[in-house]
Amino acid sequence: MRSIRRSDARGVALGLCLLCAFCALAACGDPRSGPRWRGAHDDAEQTPRRGGTFVFHHESDVRGFDPAVSFDELSTMGIRLLFDCLLDYDYEMNLVPSLAEALPEISEDGKTFTFRLRHGVRFHNGRELTADDVRWSLERMLNPDLASPGVEYFARLDGMADFATKRTAHVRGIVVVDRYTVRFTLTQPDQTFLNAIAMPFAAPVPRENYGPDDEEVSRHPVGTGPFTLEDWEPGIRVTFRRNPRYWQPGKPYVDQMLFELNLQRETAFMRFIAGDLDHVHRLTPADRMFLAQSRAWAPYREEHIKADLWGLELNTGMEPFSNVHLRRAVAFVVDRERWSLARNRALAPLGQALPIGFAGYDAHLPGSQTRDLARAREEMRLAGHPDGLADPVTLWIGEGATGKMYGELAQANLAEIGIRVELKPVSFPIYLRETGKPRTAQMVFGGWNQDFPDPATFFDPLFHSRSAKDTDSSNRSFYKNPELDALLDQARAERDRTRRTALYREANQIVTRDAPWAFLFSNIMVEAWQPYVRNYRVHPVWSNAFRDVWLDLPRRRIAQRYAPHAGTPAALMPFGGAR
Amino acid sequence: MIELLIKRAAWAVLVLFVVVSSVFFLANYIGDPASAILGAQATPAQREQYRRAHGLDRPLSEQYVKYLIGVAHGDLGKSLKDEQPVVEVLLQRLPRTALLGSMALFFELCIGLGFGIFAAVRRNTWVDTTVMSAAFVGVCLPSFVTGPFFLREIAFRLGWFPVGGYGRDALDHVYHAVLPALTLAIIGAATYARVMRSEMIEMLRADFVRTARAKGATATAVVLRHAARNALLPIVTMLGLSLPLIVTGAIITEKIYDWPGVGRLAIESIDALDLPMILGIVLLASMTVQVGNFLADISVAALDPRIRANAKS
Numbered sequence: 001m002r003s004i005r006r007s008d009a010r011g012v013a014l015g016l017c018l019l020c021a022f023c024a025l026a027a028c029g030d031p032r033s034g035p036r037w038r039g040a041h042d043d044a045e046q047t048p049r050r051g052g053t054f055v056f057h058h059e060s061d062v063r064g065f066d067p068a069v070s071f072d073e074l075s076t077m078g079i080r081l082l083f084d085c086l087l088d089y090d091y092e093m094n095l096v097p098s099l100a101e102a103l104p105e106i107s108e109d110g111k112t113f114t115f116r117l118r119h120g121v122r123f124h125n126g127r128e129l130t131a132d133d134v135r136w137s138l139e140r141m142l143n144p145d146l147a148s149p150g151v152e153y154f155a156r157l158d159g160m161a162d163f164a165t166k167r168t169a170h171v172r173g174i175v176v177v178d179r180y181t182v183r184f185t186l187t188q189p190d191q192t193f194l195n196a197i198a199m200p201f202a203a204p205v206p207r208e209n210y211g212p213d214d215e216e217v218s219r220h221p222v223g224t225g226p227f228t229l230e231d232w233e234p235g236i237r238v239t240f241r242r243n244p245r246y247w248q249p250g251k252p253y254v255d256q257m258l259f260e261l262n263l264q265r266e267t268a269f270m271r272f273i274a275g276d277l278d279h280v281h282r283l284t285p286a287d288r289m290f291l292a293q294s295r296a297w298a299p300y301r302e303e304h305i306k307a308d309l310w311g312l313e314l315n316t317g318m319e320p321f322s323n324v325h326l327r328r329a330v331a332f333v334v335d336r337e338r339w340s341l342a343r344n345r346a347l348a349p350l351g352q353a354l355p356i357g358f359a360g361y362d363a364h365l366p367g368s369q370t371r372d373l374a375r376a377r378e379e380m381r382l383a384g385h386p387d388g389l390a391d392p393v394t395l396w397i398g399e400g401a402t403g404k405m406y407g408e409l410a411q412a413n414l415a416e417i418g419i420r421v422e423l424k425p426v427s428f429p430i431y432l433r434e435t436g437k438p439r440t441a442q443m444v445f446g447g448w449n450q451d452f453p454d455p456a457t458f459f460d461p462l463f464h465s466r467s468a469k470d471t472d473s474s475n476r477s478f479y480k481n482p483e484l485d486a487l488l489d490q491a492r493a494e495r496d497r498t499r500r501t502a503l504y505r506e507a508n509q510i511v512t513r514d515a516p517w518a519f520l521f522s523n524i525m526v527e528a529w530q531p532y533v534r535n536y537r538v539h540p541v542w543s544n545a546f547r548d549v550w551l552d553l554p555r556r557r558i559a560q561r562y563a564p565h566a567g568t569p570a571a572l573m574p575f576g577g578a579r
Numbered sequence: 580m581i582e583l584l585i586k587r588a589a590w591a592v593l594v595l596f597v598v599v600s601s602v603f604f605l606a607n608y609i610g611d612p613a614s615a616i617l618g619a620q621a622t623p624a625q626r627e628q629y630r631r632a633h634g635l636d637r638p639l640s641e642q643y644v645k646y647l648i649g650v651a652h653g654d655l656g657k658s659l660k661d662e663q664p665v666v667e668v669l670l671q672r673l674p675r676t677a678l679l680g681s682m683a684l685f686f687e688l689c690i691g692l693g694f695g696i697f698a699a700v701r702r703n704t705w706v707d708t709t710v711m712s713a714a715f716v717g718v719c720l721p722s723f724v725t726g727p728f729f730l731r732e733i734a735f736r737l738g739w740f741p742v743g744g745y746g747r748d749a750l751d752h753v754y755h756a757v758l759p760a761l762t763l764a765i766i767g768a769a770t771y772a773r774v775m776r777s778e779m780i781e782m783l784r785a786d787f788v789r790t791a792r793a794k795g796a797t798a799t800a801v802v803l804r805h806a807a808r809n810a811l812l813p814i815v816t817m818l819g820l821s822l823p824l825i826v827t828g829a830i831i832t833e834k835i836y837d838w839p840g841v842g843r844l845a846i847e848s849i850d851a852l853d854l855p856m857i858l859g860i861v862l863l864a865s866m867t868v869q870v871g872n873f874l875a876d877i878s879v880a881a882l883d884p885r886i887r888a889n890a891k892s
Binding site: 060061062063064144146147148149152216218219233234235236260262263264266267270271273274276427428432433472 | 609611614615625626628629631632658660661662663668671727730731734735738741742743744745834835836837839843844847850851
């Protein structure tokens with residue numbers, strides 16, 4: 001008996017020692033404090049170098065690379081490598097010509113747009129791009145059989161109704177003038193048509209590769225872009241290869257791009273620090289703080305405000321928020337600073353209908369929504385509820401920890417003016433279905449991303465009465481204001497940029513004052529890249545615009561890094577083995 | 580034997596049918612794939628068009644019958660998410676999960692049996708106590724604790740292994756699989772160690788072991804050739820039951836290590852409400868469970884003459 005007990009004690013002691021030793025071992029190693037590899041020329045050599053493989057990632061999955069149907073951030077990242085459009089955006093959100101020789105000639109009435117194509121642009125299959133391809137590709141996308149989500153952006157093309165019902169074989173409003181000229185005619189003047197043309201939906205594709213029988217076009221994309229698709233392992237990795245026929249001489253610079261899919265945030269960041277990934281984004285709060293505090297990484301990271309809009313959507317079509325004073329009370333009581341703090345300052349507080357930096361955004365907008373408790377109480381009094389509401393209000397939020405946190409913040413804020421909030425967390429599909437119905441959700445926590453960099457991308461879907469429908473409404477506050485509608489329609493047609501911006505500023509003021517939304521924030525995004533990644537900047541329209549990057553690495557290291565794993569595994573040389 | 584086979588096969592088909600049917604209707608009840616896949620900003624028209632293009636606007640019964648006919652022909656449809664054929668994707672993912680699973684099994688057996696025998700031979704000493712307390716801790720450690728811990732400490736901080744991923748060639752795949760396989764193996768190894776130890780203690784007391792000792796066999800030979808061999812019987816049963824793990828694997832571990840196998844595919848498909856893919860995975864999983872059970876039964880019967888005799892009489 002005695003001996004057993006003693007041996008027990010020894011065993012437990014030994015186990016504890018081992019455990020302590022392991023913890024100590026784990027704790028003493030220092031996480032790599034700075035970039036593992038620097039550029040070959042740290043004094044920022046400016047001549048681009050050819051070659052190498054660039055590796056980037058995303059936390060979710062690509063759906064396909066057919067520009068006519070794929071419409072999500074992720075697919076767009078790939079599509080932007082494979083395809084060009086007639087127009088593109090520069091880093092100041094201005095439209096610039098791409099496959100078009102110049103910006104189009106626009107007729108006096110603002111309804112006709114004439115594009116001249118660049119000569120000598122070739123598809124990946126070697127054939128030259130002509131005006132006929134532009135028309136064919138657009139008509140392919142607009143064809144009702146393809147069920148493309150892009151159709152709505154081109155709804156104002158002349159003859160769309162006939163084409164959609166298959167009464168005509170071609171869209172009347174698309175005319176091939178000659179080999180390199182194509183002309184578009186609209187039914188009403190609409191400046192956002194140019195934005196539509198710059199969307200990937202309008203990317204020209206060669207008809208010989210996109211026949212009706214080619215079932216797998218989204219897996220075998222052919223375009224005019226700087227890269228071709230080499231390999232696609234679904235859910236895992238996409239490999240892009242440099243297009244030697246690219247129309248911009250010398251570009252692109254890297255030979256290969258690897259797009260790693262479905263990486264978890266935590267793992268992706270560790271892999272980035274370990275040098276496996278060249279670019280990292282969508283960080284966890286902890287990694288974000290590490291990057292923000294790291295001096296070594298400071299030159300290689302960028303923080304920017306995303307062009308999105310988040311807020312509490314207050315249903316103006318049902319009690320109690322049909323009362324404008326109640327809506328304003330909510331808009332004045334939400335403490336945007338506190339929301340931002342709760343997310344480690346990953347949110348940029350916002351009190352108006354356009355994200356910071358967007359055309360029409362006004363830092364000094366009169367009547368912009370800010371935290372003002374006295375004013376909120378005054379509005380409650382005007383609403384006839386000086387002591388708050390008797391009945392609780394239901395707030396619809398998405399499932400999950402983040403949605404719940406936002407819900408609780410709203411609860412705490414609104415309690416200050418006597419509005420009790422009950423949370424209704426629902427799964428995403430149900431959230432979409434139910435909040436899109438009138439007289440269903442009193443209050444919704446929701447957001448909207450830009451489709452293109454023009455204020456219309458927010459105002460028309462969110463606040464135009466046209467967008468308040470019986471099902472799947474995008475105007476989920478069911479806000480209807482004829483004055484605003486007229487203003488928005490006028491702005492859409494206005495060709496003069498200054499006047500357009502002024503109109504949208506006015507619209508912004510109306511929406512901010514009437515408070516169909518209590519605006520809350522835009523997200524702040526953080527990206528970082530390896531020191532040897534050159535020529536990368538955060539693009540205000542395209543997330544992760546990597547087409548023009550080049551790698552400032554000695555060739556030997558590039559080769560070493562991406563050769564199939566050979567030689568001694570690092571496990572056999574634990575300290576200082578090159579990966 | 581043949582009669583048993585046919586009976587088993589019939590049962591398997593019935594089970595598969597019930598499983599697939601219930602998953603089919605449950606998943607359709609959960610939500611609308613068009614919304615899940617197109618996202619928040621899709622317009623109603625876009626969603627409608629999507630449903631039409633993928634046959635989701637047809638009555639549920641019609642979709643169901645169509646799916647069953649497809650399954651009978653070996654066609655599991657196409658992924659709603661990226662239009663890839665389900666069978667193709669499963670075949671691509673299966674070998675990877677199999678690699679991970681078999682490595683995990685290998686580690687489980689090496690560690691578990693080794694320590695089990697060791698502890699039994701030195702029973703009631705400090706060695707035994709240490710091994711058994713370690714096994715006790717191991718059984719209690721879920722992979723979502725050990726996984727991130729290994730990943731952060733061993734792969735990231737110490738840099739001995741790659742930080743997740745799958746690698747580029749055969750050797751590299753194995754190298755990438757070591758940590759996830761270890762993570763997977765811990766619980767199993769601990770279980771095997773406990774079972775093996777108690778079996779071994781039993782065997783070391785048995786008459787035939789005493790006889791072997793009396794005949795002058797060396798200590799090693801007695802332990803390994805005589806005792807351990809006979810102690811393996813329950814282990815074989817356990818092994819058969821853990822076979823499905825190799826295929827359907829380790830959903831959590833694969834997710835933690837970004838290992839592109841069937842488990843990660845399952846999570847991704849459920850996230851996207853990718854019905855054909857979910858059904859494909861469920862089918863595969865229930866099939867392997869059937870096969871695993873069947874193999875376990877057969878192998879035990881083959882190993883132990885007593886069971887064979889009972890089955891006959």
